[in-house]
């Protein structure tokens with residue numbers, strides 16, 4: 001089975017990201033390119049990772065009018081990436097536009113939708129006008145995502161058990177906010193360990209700083225991969 005581990009390459013330059021992945025191989029992990037690295041190094045860097053044989057999750061969290069998101073999804077698909085994402089709160093018309101934009105591709109990337117960012121707690125969510133616990137909003141946005149034919153959602157592992165019970169097995173649960181025991185929580189609010197996330201049925205975990213800022217990243221990767229077996 002290929003790795004469930006997605007490493008967030010949140011580095012300021014392509015050079016630093018390439019140095020980091022130098023000892024790795026595509027069997028060890030999937031690589032996520034997010035806003036920081038993409039803004040710094042652009043599509044060419046993404047193509048380099050794809051050409052090196054990595055599955056790449058291009059995490060640009062599109063959230064715009066339907067026409068703009070559709071075009072952005074096509075530009076992302078043209079890079080040959082494995083997975084892309086949009087914000088589910090962009091609404092039903094935007095989700096349809098994103099899904100339809102990929103329908104002409106022979107091998108489209110997986111399209112998933114972000115529900116409630118794992119850095120949000122109830123107080124922060126209420127400040128945006130959404131009352132109640134984050135899990136209620138996650139549940140609503142996951143249902144919207146599934147009803148519009150996307151492949152899955154980004155949520156926290158704390159909501160995985162609830163979503164697993166409500167959605168088909170094929171509906172992917174991708175969970176950032178993963179913190180191995182003893183690692184810094186940082187700005188993440190809804191967190192879980194890799195072992196616990198696997199136990200509640202997530203498909204992929206996303207881990208950034210606990211690996212990229214570790215003194216010995218390789219041994220952290222190995223121990224996370226072992227705990228996911």
Ligand SMILES: O=C(O)c1cc(=O)[nH]c(=O)n1[C@@H]1O[C@H](COP(=O)(O)O)[C@@H](O)[C@H]1O
Nearest residue numbers: 008034059116117118154176206207208209
């Ligand atoms: O879409 C994402 O990947 C994402 C969604 C979310 O709700 N929370 C979240 O942390 N992420 C991303 O997952 C990564 C988590 O990184 P660390 O907190 O360093 O492990 C970052 O690259 C975030 O941009």
